Structure formats: structure tokens, C-alpha cells
Amino acid sequence: MTSLSKKVFVSLAGLFLITFLLLHLSINLFILPITPNHEETFRQAVHFMTTSPLIKVMEVVLFAAFIIHIFFAVTLQIENWIARPRGYKVWQKSRTDSPFSKLAIYTGIFVLIFLIIHFMNFYFVKQGWVSPPEGAYEVADKHDFYNMALNLFNNPVYCVLYIVLIIVLGFHLHHAFQAGFQSLGLNHPIYTPIIKILGWIYSILVPLGFISIPLYFLIS
Amino acid sequence: MNFTLKIWRQENSKAKGRFKTYKIENISPDCSFLEMLDILNEKLIHDKIELPVDPVAFDHDCREGICGMCSLYINGHPHGPEQGTTVCQVHMRKFQDGDTIVIEPWRAKAFPIIKDLMVDRSAFDKIIQEGGYISASTGGVPDANSILVSKEYADMAMDAAACIGCGACVAACKNASAMLFVAAKVSQFALLPQGHPEAKRRVQAMVSKMDELGFGSCTNTYACEAECPKNISVEHIARMNREFLKSKLTHAEKKRIGGFG
Numbered sequence A: 001m002t003s004l005s006k007k008v009f010v011s012l013a014g015l016f017l018i019t020f021l022l023l024h025l026s027i028n029l030f031i032l033p034i035t036p037n038h039e040e041t042f043r044q045a046v047h048f049m050t051t052s053p054l055i056k057v058m059e060v061v062l063f064a065a066f067i068i069h070i071f072f073a074v075t076l077q078i079e080n081w082i083a084r085p086r087g088y089k090v091w092q093k094s095r096t097d098s099p100f101s102k103l104a105i106y107t108g109i110f111v112l113i114f115l116i117i118h119f120m121n122f123y124f125v126k127q128g129w130v131s132p133p134e135g136a137y138e139v140a141d142k143h144d145f146y147n148m149a150l151n152l153f154n155n156p157v158y159c160v161l162y163i164v165l166i167i168v169l170g171f172h173l174h175h176a177f178q179a180g181f182q183s184l185g186l187n188h189p190i191y192t193p194i195i196k197i198l199g200w201i202y203s204i205l206v207p208l209g210f211i212s213i214p215l216y217f218l219i220s
Numbered sequence B: 001m002n003f004t005l006k007i008w009r010q011e012n013s014k015a016k017g018r019f020k021t022y023k024i025e026n027i028s029p030d031c032s033f034l035e036m037l038d039i040l041n042e043k044l045i046h047d048k049i050e051l052p053v054d055p056v057a058f059d060h061d062c063r064e065g066i067c068g069m070c071s072l073y074i075n076g077h078p079h080g081p082e083q084g085t086t087v088c089q090v091h092m093r094k095f096q097d098g099d100t101i102v103i104e105p106w107r108a109k110a111f112p113i114i115k116d117l118m119v120d121r122s123a124f125d126k127i128i129q130e131g132g133y134i135s136a137s138t139g140g141v142p143d144a145n146s147i148l149v150s151k152e153y154a155d156m157a158m159d160a161a162a163c164i165g166c167g168a169c170v171a172a173c174k175n176a177s178a179m180l181f182v183a184a185k186v187s188q189f190a191l192l193p194q195g196h197p198e199a200k201r202r203v204q205a206m207v208s209k210m211d212e213l214g215f216g217s218c219t220n221t222y223a224c225e226a227e228c229p230k231n232i233s234v235e236h237i238a239r240m241n242r243e244f245l246k247s248k249l250t251h252a253e254k255k256r257i258g259g260f261g
């Protein structure tokens, strides 16, 4: 398969994951007391996400997206390392060089670590592979994500780790947004600058949204 | 002006290679970078500073910024510190008196070093052979407006065709990717009617060849655009990605026996 085809797969899967993340955030925000019965809303959303057959199908798509994205990105990266066996003695930053893109593979590795932690805390529990945790908040069953989240966020160490990893995710997303469109061949004198701005907004607001949750628990 | 030069010396493609330091004095600020190296080589040959006598090998030809032969990686930038300029067009006044200047060859697996600062860029020729041409007979110079091409498209094709194939994009890219070069070549044909008959075959063939020769892929850092002496834009890369996707979805090469492809 040519490098360009691999890049198309990386970007399609990546853009799908970007969309999914928005949905994930919108549910997560209900952990915070943003509405009077936020807890109820959160539980309903989780119930829907864990039982609806439509979501079951989407879950497969989601896992496929993760695997395609990671597999092709890593293969490309290895090929890229091989393409320059010996580096330069002096290397200067170029005018347009994007540090976010340069670091994408490394920020990606941190995001993967975060994903694994996240799976251990929630998805594996839901699947019954890991038993529900014990803590200050009694976890009713393996679908009780609300109390599981509270238990985690009551641990300041977890909160700090969460915040740091979400910031790294923000770096990854910053690269992802515009690069995803470029790899699909979508570059336009008017839309590309807009996409770049949207990329900035997305990669700042979405991580901020996620961070607001542990921050709330750290402060209160 | 006086300079300290740290130059990559490597006897042949197999040898290990290392940096050697040379001091050079009394260089006129109006001297070009390559002339400065000529002066160094004259000294190496004439004054026999070191034995055996071995002048520094570097590529050059037109020395007026149009052939793409000169290819030095100077102080961390392909073609030196100036924007939109080949190294043959860089003058020593762009440096400070007493500067240390590090000169390296292009570094990429697909561009093996021949000697010192000279690299073998025939990989680019091989990519061109895969599809960087048209088969339509275009005859002599056509009358004005006999082939209808809008000004806008003619300009874009011309911008792409400004590529001199020097390889600075490969040298600058952290992945040693040739995407900007290949994109410029694909673009210049994709934008003009004469290039259309082979458009679908061309993009797939050139991209596969690029991969096969061991160039990296694009991770959208755009260092290539910043370092290109002809200011080729990365929008050509997007155009190539687009052409490639279109071609992949609508075109499959028929297997030829004993033919090209």
C-alpha cells in the first residue's frame, strides 16, 4: 500500500475520532452540576451508550478507527525514521515548522497510555474483565460510571495525571485537525484558513472542557 | 571577512565520513558562497594545507539559481539562511565576520552521498521517468489562446513548474519526504489540459516510485515549503493527495507484460 493511501486511512479514522470526542465530552460535562438533575442526565446517557444496539455497532467502528489510526500512523513513522538513517549535526527550525506536527507521534504515544488507563477504569469494568472499584462512593454495579468517575476524581493524583494527559491530547488534536484535511487533499484558499482557526478552537476548548471536571473536584 | 568552516568530508559512498574544520580568511562580502568554497579548494590544492590533496566535492552548475544542482545544508538550513534562494545565490555578506559555518550534504536514504557534499539525486529522475511527462504531441509554439487555459490556472501551473528539483524539500523534511517535489510535478500537469490524458496513471505511478525509492511520507510540518528556494507551496501537496484519491477510486492500471508501468 502506498504511503498516501495509508495517510488517507490515518486521517479518516482520526477525523472520526475527533467527532467521537465531542460526543464523549458532552456526556462527561454532566458529571459537573451544570443542571439541577445533571446526575440523572449523565446516568441516562451512560445507560443509552452501554445498551443501545446502534451504539454497539458504533463501538466496533470506534475500535476499528483506533486500530487503523494507530497501526498506519506507526507504520508510516517507522518508514519515516528509516528514510533518514543519519541526521544532521545542526538542525534549525524552519519558518512554517509546526511543533505540534513534529511531536504528533510522541503525543500520540501519551494519548495511547491515557487510553489504556481509561479502559482499565471504565470499559474493562463494564465488560466485567475488571471488578468494579471500591471507594468512598459505593459503586452499584459495573455500569455505574457516575460513582466510578467520582471515585477517580476524588484522588488528586489521578486528577493531576488526567489534566496533564488531556493537555498532551490537546497538542495531538491541534496537529490532527488541519493535517487531517490536508491529507485528504482538501486545501482551499478560503476554507483552509477557517479550518486552521477551527483547529485552534477545537484543540483548546475540548481539552479545557475535559479538564474542567478534575479541576472542579480539585478545587471543591 | 574571516570564517571557520566545518565541512562534512566523506571519501565515497561506503566511507564513514566526519567533519573537518577549515579556517578561511580575507573573503570579500560580495563573494558568493560557492566562490568562497572555490577559494577554499584552490587553497587546498595550491597551498597543500593537508595531504593527500583532496578538494571538497560539491555540486553546482548554472550558479544563477535555475538548474537545481547546488545542494548544501548550511547551518541547519538547506541552501543556507536566506529564504527563497539557492545556495549559489547566497553571498557571504549574509553571514557575520568570524562566523562558524557548518556545511553538510543532503541527508536521506534515497540520496546516497557520492563524495563529501555531493549526493546522488538520480532518485528524482527515476520518479520523473514514471510519469513526469506528457505523450500528447503539442507541436510548435501554439498561437495565443488556441489552447484555452485560464490565467489563474496558467499561473498555478507555472508556480508548480518553478521547481528545479534540487531536493531541498527532502533535505528539510524531518521524514526525508519527497512529497513537495512530486506534488509540484504532478500539479503542473494536472492543472493544464495537455497533462490530462495520463493524469490518473501519472499520480499513482509517481507516488509508488517515491515510496519504493525509500523517501519518507508527509506529516504536515511544512518545513519543505519554508526551505524551498522556489517557494513551492504545500497546496500542491494537497492537490496531489486529491489527484491520488481520485485516481485510486476511479482507475486501475492494466497489467502489461514486458511493458512499462
Ligand code: FES
Residues within 6 Å of the ligand: B059, B060, B061, B062, B063, B064, B065, B066, B067, B068, B069, B070, B086, B087, B088, B089
Ligand atoms: S548552481 Fe544552478 S541553481 Fe545553484
